[in-house]
Amino acid sequence: MSVKSQAAVIVGQGRVEVREIDMPRPKRGEVLVRQKAVALCTLEQRFFTGVFPRYPGCWGHEVAGIVEEIGPDTYTPLKVGDYVARGGGSACSECYECAMGRDSFCPAEKERLQNQQNTGRPDGISGIFGMSEYASVDPHNLVKMSERIPFEEAALAEPIACAVTSANKLDIELGQTVVVIGAGAMGLANVLIARARGAFVVVSDLDANRRAHALRAGAHAVLDPTTGDVAGQLEKISGGRGADVVIAAIGVESANDDALRLLAQNGKMMLFASAHPAVPISIDPNMVHRSGIWITGSTSKNRKALYQASLLISRGVIDVKPMIQKVMPLDQAQQAFEEAIKPETYRIVVTM
Ligand SMILES: [Zn+2]
Numbered sequence: 009m010s011v012k013s014q015a016a017v018i019v020g021q022g023r024v025e026v027r028e029i030d031m032p033r034p035k036r037g038e039v040l041v042r043q044k045a046v047a048l049c050t051l052e053q054r055f056f057t058g059v060f061p062r063y064p065g066c067w068g069h070e071v072a073g074i075v076e077e078i079g080p081d082t083y084t085p086l087k088v089g090d091y092v093a094r095g096g097g098s099a100c101s102e103c104y105e106c107a108m109g110r111d112s113f114c115p116a117e118k119e120r121l122q123n124q125q126n127t128g129r130p131d132g133i134s135g136i137f138g139m140s141e142y143a144s145v146d147p148h149n150l151v152k153m154s155e156r157i158p159f160e161e162a163a164l165a166e167p168i169a170c171a172v173t174s175a176n177k178l179d180i181e182l183g184q185t186v187v188v189i190g191a192g193a194m195g196l197a198n199v200l201i202a203r204a205r206g207a208f209v210v211v212s213d214l215d216a217n218r219r220a221h222a223l224r225a226g227a228h229a230v231l232d233p234t235t236g237d238v239a240g241q242l243e244k245i246s247g248g249r250g251a252d253v254v255i256a257a258i259g260v261e262s263a264n265d266d267a268l269r270l271l272a273q274n275g276k277m278m279l280f281a282s283a284h285p286a287v288p289i290s291i292d293p294n295m296v297h298r299s300g301i302w303i304t305g306s307t308s309k310n311r312k313a314l315y316q317a318s319l320l321i322s323r324g325v326i327d328v329k330p331m332i333q334k335v336m337p338l339d340q341a342q343q344a345f346e347e348a349i350k351p352e353t354y355r356i357v358v359t360m
Pocket residue numbers: 049050069070166167
């Protein structure tokens with residue numbers, strides 16, 4: 009027994025088709041979600057542009073919708089009709105990493121990636137089917153959202169959870185100076201979370217429009233790398249001190265160079281974005297030895313952070329609207345992808 013579902017399927021490089029596909033009803037341990045909105049993140053864009061040439065595929069991991077049906081003998085605190093956000097992931101909750109609250113490192117996650125490639129569907133479509141009206145998913149992927157939050161905003165619980173995972177690891181404290189380098193959608197997610205943690209939030213971006221937008225989104229101040237000496241600019245607005253935390257939300261060499269220049273003693277540098285190409289960072293070990301700086305990274309999110317993201321958005325503690333460029337209907341999925349891959353866009357959200 010299956011459900012007919014309209015879905016955006018990437019059929020080849022740069023080509024998306026909206027098709028009616030069959031989606032299975034929920035098995036034991038699954039929940040059927042009527043998905044209403046999906047945001048196009050980098051992963052989806054890479055399938056579209058051919059960086060990951062796996063066709064046909066139906067992706068989408070930043071999703072919001074409504075619980076439609078609960079599988080047989082399935083325990084979940086969710087009820088039919090609950091508004092939910094979906095965050096990808098299917099950690100086992102049994103292993104060492106899960107027990108330590110780092111479920112994004114769970115080995116079951118890697119296995120899941122394999123399964124997504126070999127779904128065994130007769131139509132040959134691989135993926136996690138976030139860009140489909142219906143999908144049966146493990147309820148560990150879901151968090152309850154307020155019915156007052158529009159689906160296009162609720163869909164951003166997943167990227168917010170990635171910023172929360174990073175902020176929890178950095179242990180950002182009240183009054184600290186946090187610099188976010190790169191004010192794209194994920195840079196803004198970090199701005200929202202650093203601000204919610206009570207930091208003095210400074211954004212550095214080459215683009216004047218993006219700097220202005222970051223200020224509207226809640227940054228307290230901005231740095232302009234095009235006029236040189238970002239460290240000097242920061243010192244002028246932070247009482248002569250460097251940054252307690254620098255988040256490199258863009259994976260380019262200049263961002264890493266700036267991050268090291270901006271750090272105060274004992275400051276923490278977060279490599280939040282992946283880098284292509286990955287240019288090695290050269291560091292004087294004596295500088296690290298004497299200054300006590302930390303260099304760390306974060307990718308994806310854990311269950312705790314996804315839950316926290318749902319609370320922050322649902323209760324209006326943060327407002328994710330600045331992360332959204334445009335909301336488009338499913339039948340414009342092709343145009344939505346074309347918009348999403350433009351470097352200057354924030355999130356494009358498709359509604360279903
Ligand atoms: Zn994402």
